[in-house]
Amino acid sequence: MTTLIKTGVLSLAALSIAACSTTGNVERNALGGAAAGAAVGAGVGAVSGDVKVGEGAAAGAVVGGIIGAIHGNNKDKAVVGATVQAPMLDKTTRYYDNNSQRYYYFEKGTSRTFYENGERRS
Incomplete structure (x- = not known):
């Protein structure tokens, strides 16, 4: 015991x-x-x-x-988001970055953002 x-x-x-x-x-x-x-x-x-x-x-x-x-x-x-496929850019909605004065997109399944030319936004 x-x-x-x-x-x-x-x-x-x-x-x-x-x-x-x-x-x-x-x-x-x-x-x-x-x-x-x-x-x-x-x-x-x-x-x-x-x-x-x-x-x-x-x-x-x-x-x-x-x-x-x-x-x-x-x-x-x-x-x-339970993504099993490779993350991809969601280009349905674009956002404007006032600091760089450029548009950017969110990547589905992650929180990463990219500019329109594919460059990673930090």
């Missing part, structure tokens, strides 16, 4: 670290998934007599990390 409590405390600590991560969605969700998976795997290992607690935590961390990374990748795709 004390092993299960120790594992739970360590898992909560790992989850709190994952919540404070300043990286992208993939990394943050992979870290959180690994921590949650480790907790579940350790719990399964503690309850069942077939698997050791450490082995269950390791297997759960791997599976949880993979699932978390996939979830984070899907979040990133939703934010970027």
